[in-house]
Amino acid sequence: MVSKSLQSLTEPKVSVPLRRYVDLLGRYLRPQIGLVLTVAVLLFANIGLQLINPQILRYFIDEAQAGSPLNRLITAAVLFTAVALVQQVTNVVATYTSGKVGWTATNALRADLARHCLFLDMSFHNNHTTGEMIERIDGDANQLGGFFSTFVIQVLGSAILLVGILALLFREDWRAGLVLTGFALLTLFILARLRNVTVAHWKATRQASADTFGFLEERLSGREDIRTSAAKPYVMRRFYEYMRNWFRRELKASFMTSLVLNSTWLSFGVGNAVALGVGAYLFMNDIVTIGTVYLIFHYTVMLAQPIERFTQQLDDLQKATASIVRILELLQTKQTVVDGSGVSFPEGAQSVKFDDVSFSYNQDDTVLHNVDFEIQPGRILGLLGRTGSGKTTMTRLLFRLYDPDEGP
Numbered sequence: 341m342v343s344k345s346l347q348s349l350t351e352p353k354v355s356v357p358l359r360r361y362v363d364l365l366g367r368y369l370r371p372q373i374g375l376v377l378t379v380a381v382l383l384f385a386n387i388g389l390q391l392i393n394p395q396i397l398r399y400f401i402d403e404a405q406a407g408s409p410l411n412r413l414i415t416a417a418v419l420f421t422a423v424a425l426v427q428q429v430t431n432v433v434a435t436y437t438s439g440k441v442g443w444t445a446t447n448a449l450r451a452d453l454a455r456h457c458l459f460l461d462m463s464f465h466n467n468h469t470t471g472e473m474i475e476r477i478d479g480d481a482n483q484l485g486g487f488f489s490t491f492v493i494q495v496l497g498s499a500i501l502l503v504g505i506l507a508l509l510f511r512e513d514w515r516a517g518l519v520l521t522g523f524a525l526l527t528l529f530i531l532a533r534l535r536n537v538t539v540a541h542w543k544a545t546r547q548a549s550a551d552t553f554g555f556l557e558e559r560l561s562g563r564e565d566i567r568t569s570a571a572k573p574y575v576m577r578r579f580y581e582y583m584r585n586w587f588r589r590e591l592k593a594s595f596m597t598s599l600v601l602n603s604t605w606l607s608f609g610v611g612n613a614v615a616l617g618v619g620a621y622l623f624m625n626d627i628v629t630i631g632t633v634y635l636i637f638h639y640t641v642m643l644a645q646p647i648e649r650f651t652q653q654l655d656d657l658q659k660a661t662a663s664i665v666r667i668l669e670l671l672q673t674k675q676t677v678v679d680g681s682g683v684s685f686p687e688g689a690q691s692v693k694f695d696d697v698s699f700s701y702n703q704d705d706t707v708l709h710n711v712d713f714e715i716q717p718g719r720i721l722g723l724l725g726r727t728g729s730g731k732t733t734m735t736r737l738l739f740r741l742y743d744p745d746e747g748p
Contacts, residue, residue, distance in 0.1 A: 360668065368445040368488055375441050376493075382434035383497045389427040390645075391504050394638045396420045402631035438493075445488035446481045449667070453477045456671055462741040464673060471557030475550035476670055480663035483546070487660040495653055498646035505639050505646075513628060516618050516636050520643065523614055527607040527647050541593035543662035548586040555582050608644045615640035689717035697744045699733060708733060708744075 369376050400416040454477055457464075468476075502524060510517030559566065559575050566575055619633035628636075693714040708730045715721050723731045736742055 360664065364484075364664065365488070365491075368448050369441070371448075372441055372444055375437055375444075379434055379438045379441060380493050380497075382430050382437065383493050384500065386427055386430045386434060387497055387501045387504065389423055389430065390501065390642065391508065393420060393423050393427070394635055394642070396423065397638070398631040398635040400631075401634055402629050405630060442485040442488045446485050449484065450477055450481045453481065453667065453670060456673075460673060462736065469554030469558055471553035471555070472550040474557075475546070475553045476666060479549060480546060480666050483663040484660050484667075487656060487664075491653060491656065491660075494649055498649045498653070502643065502646040505642055509636065509639055512632055512635060513622055516615075516622065519614060519618050520611070520636075520640055523607070523611045524643055524647065527604065527611070528650070530603055530607065540662075541589065541596050543665055545586070545589040545593045546662055546666060548582075548589040552582040552586050555579065604648060608647070611640055611643060612637070691715060691717050692738065694734075694737075697737065699737060699742065699744045708737075 396416055396419055400413060400420065403412050403416065457473060457477065465473075506517060506521050506524065509520055555578065559579070566572060615637045619628070619636045622628045622636075623630060623633045691714065694711045697708055697711045699708045711730075711734070713721070723734065725731055733742075737744055
């Protein structure tokens with residue numbers, strides 16, 4: 341496995357059709373539709389509160405500059421505090437509810453993956469270690485927690501927040517709205533171009549993790565043989581190779597993710613500078629008040645929230661896509677031993693016959709070579725041979741845990 345996973349770090353582009361995302365979400369969120377709708381209502385209410393509070397603060401600044409009575413300022417301050425508290429409570433409840441949705445969905449997915457693997461035949465389990473299957477069933481499902489809980493709602497909510505901010509900026513002044521809309525569209529264009537940059541790298545990271553855990557499981561179960569054969573240095577060297585491969589994959593995926601994040605943060609800095617420039621121009625020409633200048637800057641800072649959330653969701657989607665690819669590959673794995681329509685055996689002892697049977701586990705090393713024998717009803721056959729000579733393999737073929745390569 342190491343030689344395969346130590347190949348070039350340049351990974352092919354990986355993508356998942358939109359229908360696959362929709363099918364996966366529908367399958368595991370439909371039983372929780374009530375909680376999902378609750379999360380949606382809470383998040384949308386939070387968006388509305390975020391848009392209201394800057395308006396209150398703009399009113400406070402303009403009234404304070406105009407020398408308005410103290411009771412107006414106190415009323416605005418109390419209202420601002422009340423809205424902020426309600427927003428925080430809404431956010432806490434939404435976080436708890438979305439977490440519950442995510443855990444319920446991922447637990448159901450783990451159960452489905454475990455059930456599917458239990459029904460796969462022995463040839464599949466012979467080619468996949470226990471450690472690898474733990475990582476495939478638990479690790480990949482764990483990566484989908486955020487995808488199940490809030491991905492669609494967060495993306496939709498971010499889009500609504502973004503449109504709401506831009507609409508309010510246009511309401512204040514069309515020049516401010518036009519400039520900052522251009523900034524938002526440019527940033528989103530950059531994100532769209534970077535959508536699938538890290539998917540393949542995160543998939544390779546998950547595979548490296550599965551390989552490492554599979555290696556550990558095999559070596560820990562065989563620790564007595566390793567000690568008696570003085571193979572500890574060899575095992576440790578191989579372990580370092582797996583860990584080095586995992587580290588390199590993780591480093592490459594994290595580096596590609598950081599490129600996406602840094603591109604977004606750079607655009608935020610440019611956006612703040614643009615907002616201050618536009619606000620200063622409008623204020624110096626007596627077009628807006630100082631409170632409106634603050635409002636324009638505050639809304640520009642708020643633009644970073646939906647865009648940054650898009651970036652975070654993009655990062656989560658890239659990680660989730662890598663896991664979704666591996667999960668779909670696992671769920672699409674079929675049994676190689678296919679049951680027939682079934683026959684009725686006559687009562688009493690039956691005869692057993694191997695007619696020129698050959699079999700190998702991995703298509704390379706043949707375990708049984710053209711085996712011929714027949715056991716009459718009621719007779720007993722004893723099998724003698726060294727370890728690995730095929731005694732257990734013959735019983736596995738007899739119970740059809742495998743199908744022979746040749747011969748009935």
